[in-house]
Amino acid sequence: MATQKKRIGACVLMTVCGLILLAGCADVRVALGPRVTQADLQKIKKVAVLFGAGAASAGSGAHLGGDPAAMLGMLAMRMPGMGSIETFNDHLVLELLGLGWDVVERKQLDKVTSEQALSLSGLTEADKNVALGKILAVDAIITGNVDIRQEYDTGWLFGIGAGMKEVVKTATLRMLDVEKGNTLVAISATYSRGEEQQNVARDLADALKKKIGK
Numbered sequence: 001m002a003t004q005k006k007r008i009g010a011c012v013l014m015t016v017c018g019l020i021l022l023a024g025c026a027d028v029r030v031a032l033g034p035r036v037t038q039a040d041l042q043k044i045k046k047v048a049v050l051f052g053a054g055a056a057s058a059g060s061g062a063h064l065g066g067d068p069a070a071m072l073g074m075l076a077m078r079m080p081g082m083g084s085i086e087t088f089n090d091h092l093v094l095e096l097l098g099l100g101w102d103v104v105e106r107k108q109l110d111k112v113t114s115e116q117a118l119s120l121s122g123l124t125e126a127d128k129n130v131a132l133g134k135i136l137a138v139d140a141i142i143t144g145n146v147d148i149r150q151e152y153d154t155g156w157l158f159g160i161g162a163g164m165k166e167v168v169k170t171a172t173l174r175m176l177d178v179e180k181g182n183t184l185v186a187i188s189a190t191y192s193r194g195e196e197q198q199n200v201a202r203d204l205a206d207a208l209k210k211k212i213g214k
């Protein structure tokens with residue numbers, strides 16, 4: 001009986017320790033653009049999300065955004081398929097809809113991006129995003145990068161839930177004012193232990209919500 005109690009106590013201790021390790025592993029930072037006022041943020045009603053759907057530049061690793069062909073090539077080395085991009089984009093759109101914004105449908109965004117590819121060539125990243133925003137008649141463009149990796153998860157007690165999982169290590173988001181072309185809000189999120197995509201999308205949306213005051 002004493003041995004059984006010790007085992008139960010050890011299991012409880014391990015679970016608590018696991019929760020402690022998980023807590024505080026996210027570092028989310030938010031900043032307003034220069035001279036951005038609350039009035040500038042409150043006017044946002046309709047947005048377009050350019051994560052993995054025509055953002056103007058691509059960085060190293062599995063960043064979402066940039067030339068579609070180059071983006072596909074990079075992601076093939078780090079991720080199992082384009083489904084990862086679509087999944088994160090869907091999670092983010094869902095969270096933004098929860099803020100009460102009208103979000104441009106993905107099909108419409110893809111159509112405009114394809115049709116305007118030639119006319120947008122040669123423009124800087126910011127100019128491309130603003131031009132797309134005006135064509136789509138949105139108030140703001142939401143773009144950014146997200147680093148999605150496959151890592152082995154050891155699971156919980158006795159290896160429950162262990163296996164390869166896709167996790168986000170870092171994510172950045174910028175909300176651009178289509179009318180003025182300036183950055184309204186910039187967000188960065190870092191996860192030391194990695195985080196599920198839907199939770200990262202929620203963190204980014206929550207950070208926007210707090211800053212905008214919704």
